Amino acid sequence: MSNKQSDIGLxxxxxxxxNLVLNMESKGFSVSVYxxxxxxxxxFADGRAKGKNIISTKTLEDFVGxxxxxxxxxxMVKAGAPVDAVxxxxxPLLEQGDIIIDGGNSLWTDTQRxxxxxxxxxxxxxxxxxxxxxxxxxxxxxxxxxxxxxxWKSVGPIFRKIAAIVEGExxxxxxxxxxxxxxxxxxxxxxxxxxxxxxxxxYAILKTAINPSAEEFHQIFAExxxxxxxxYLIDITEQIFTKQDEETGKPLVDLILDKAGQKGTGKWxxxxxxxxxxxxxxxxxxxxxxxxxxxKDKRVAASKILPTVxxxxxxxxxxxxxxxxxxxxxxxxxxxxxxxxxLLATAGKFYNWNLNFGDIATIWRGGCxxxxxxxNRIKExxxxxxxxxxxxxxxxxxxxxxxxxxxxxxxxxxAVERGVAVPAFTASLxxxxxxxxxxxxxxxxxxxxxxxxxxxxxxxxxPAGEFFHTNWTGQGGATASTTYTA
Numbered sequence: 001m002s003n004k005q006s007d008i009g010l011x012x013x014x015x016x017x018x019n020l021v022l023n024m025e026s027k028g029f030s031v032s033v034y035x036x037x038x039x040x041x042x043x044f045a046d047g048r049a050k051g052k053n054i055i056s057t058k059t060l061e062d063f064v065g066x067x068x069x070x071x072x073x074x075x076m077v078k079a080g081a082p083v084d085a086v087x088x089x090x091x092p093l094l095e096q097g098d099i100i101i102d103g104g105n106s107l108w109t110d111t112q113r114x115x116x117x118x119x120x121x122x123x124x125x126x127x128x129x130x131x132x133x134x135x136x137x138x139x140x141x142x143x144x145x146x147x148x149x150x151x152w153k154s155v156g157p158i159f160r161k162i163a164a165i166v167e168g169e170x171x172x173x174x175x176x177x178x179x180x181x182x183x184x185x186x187x188x189x190x191x192x193x194x195x196x197x198x199x200x201x202x203y204a205i206l207k208t209a210i211n212p213s214a215e216e217f218h219q220i221f222a223e224x225x226x227x228x229x230x231x232y233l234i235d236i237t238e239q240i241f242t243k244q245d246e247e248t249g250k251p252l253v254d255l256i257l258d259k260a261g262q263k264g265t266g267k268w269x270x271x272x273x274x275x276x277x278x279x280x281x282x283x284x285x286x287x288x289x290x291x292x293x294x295x296k297d298k299r300v301a302a303s304k305i306l307p308t309v310x311x312x313x314x315x316x317x318x319x320x321x322x323x324x325x326x327x328x329x330x331x332x333x334x335x336x337x338x339x340x341x342x343l344l345a346t347a348g349k350f351y352n353w354n355l356n357f358g359d360i361a362t363i364w365r366g367g368c369x370x371x372x373x374x375x376n377r378i379k380e381x382x383x384x385x386x387x388x389x390x391x392x393x394x395x396x397x398x399x400x401x402x403x404x405x406x407x408x409x410x411x412x413x414x415a416v417e418r419g420v421a422v423p424a425f426t427a428s429l430x431x432x433x434x435x436x437x438x439x440x441x442x443x444x445x446x447x448x449x450x451x452x453x454x455x456x457x458x459x460x461x462x463p464a465g466e467f468f469h470t471n472w473t474g475q476g477g478a479t480a481s482t483t484y485t486a
Contacts, residue, residue, distance in 0.1 A: 005068040006032040012076035019137035034063040064093040074101040096122035108179030124151040129185020131368035140164035142368035143172040146181025164367030171363040176353035190269030194336035197286035201422040214251035217241040231372030260290040281427035282336040309419040327407030332428035338391035357382040
């Protein structure tokens with residue numbers, strides 16, 4: 001092994017790990033690598049890493065010994081127990097001030113625990129969300145690091161050099177202490193779930209109503225990608241419709257089984273939203289849609305029993321209908337981001353992370369899966385008002401709703417009339433209509449709660465904080481209300 005010491009080391013040479021190493025090396029950093037299976041390391045060393053400033057090691061002792069002080073060891077293994085196992089092996093080999101970086105999709109509470117435990121041992125820990133897939137890892141991902149300021153000062157120059165660049169700005173900024181980075185990445189993934197489901201629902205409405213060919217779908221999404229919907233996900237969707245199956249000559253998308261997978265970050269996001277009492281209806285609908293899609297056999301059986309509606313031939317303005325679906329997609333997308341940012345704001349306060357939403361929007365503009373042109377508008381909204389209560393209330397986005405809500409409603413009506421399930425569209429519109437309503441039917445709900453459980457209620461004509469209970473049946477006592485002071 002060479003006596004030369006590397007700027008950073010990486011453990012775990014799966015696709016993401018390999019590509020991050022090659023990215024770092026291409027930006028002028030020397031990198032040490034280690035993989036539990038030595039054959040994987042050897043294959044990488046003799047192949048993609050050959051002739052590059054990359055040191056391959058066979059043992060963790062050699063790996064740690066090859067790193068310059070303070071040592072920076074990045075872990076790219078499966079989240080959960082495998083991360084803990086690698087950390088347990090590393091700790092005895094490291095010295096005070098060394099840094100362990102977890103670049104996987106770890107649960108933020110695991111990151112908080114690990115950071116706290118390692119701090120007692122004199123070690124620094126960084127939980128860094130990395131988004132962009134294998135292409136992003138190689139050419140420039142979005143990186144969301146969390147941890148101490150001291151650790152950030154050491155790893156920041158490397159991460160900002162390898163991150164995607166948008167308008168001269170690296171898509172990497174320090175998110176906050178302990179688990180902040182992995183939490184922001186989790187929210188990113190939740191929004192990603194919502195984005196993908198909304199696109200699929202737009203596809204479903206169009207397919208059922210006007211049945212475009214694959215080429216027509218390609219043209220529709222290509223046109224959308226030129227405007228306010230411009231994004232990575234719209235771009236790849238446009239490309240998907242151009243791919244033909246070599247065996248049958250048919251559009252490949254039409255041959256893919258309608259069962260969606262998921263790795264769990266969407267479910268984490270929804271579960272945490274419930275814990276913090278934040279509405280995340282669009283992402284929740286997206287998660288449930290994936291679960292329902294996995295129930296293929298049950299759905300096929302039910303389709304033979306449960307009645308549906310008669311789908312009448314489309315008789316309207318075809319282009320106007322396409323525009324309505326586009327408006328529904330854009331408006332719903334804004335709602336999804338508003339909900340995700342609301343959860344970020346709530347969690348940020350709860351965990352004392354002091355999150356900067358302008359920074360978050362900035363680093364999501366490039367490299368990551370949800371990168372989109374309208375993130376510039378989100379960045380501008382939070383720069384204009386750092387205390388913005390809800391993204392929908394920013395003037396730019398309020399104006400979007402003024403222009404799009406008629407088409408949004410028409411598109412959903414068209415789906416309902418044709419029996420097309422659009423849970424994320426309807427959840428988004430439901431949130432919008434609820435959030436903009438000065439009065440909701442919760443007055444009746446509170447009356448019900450007081451009736452069966454004596455949970456009390458407040459009155460519109462009395463001071464806030466004054467609670468009442470009514471004997472609704474009049475049995476066993478007077479029917480008059482009783483007043484309680486909060």
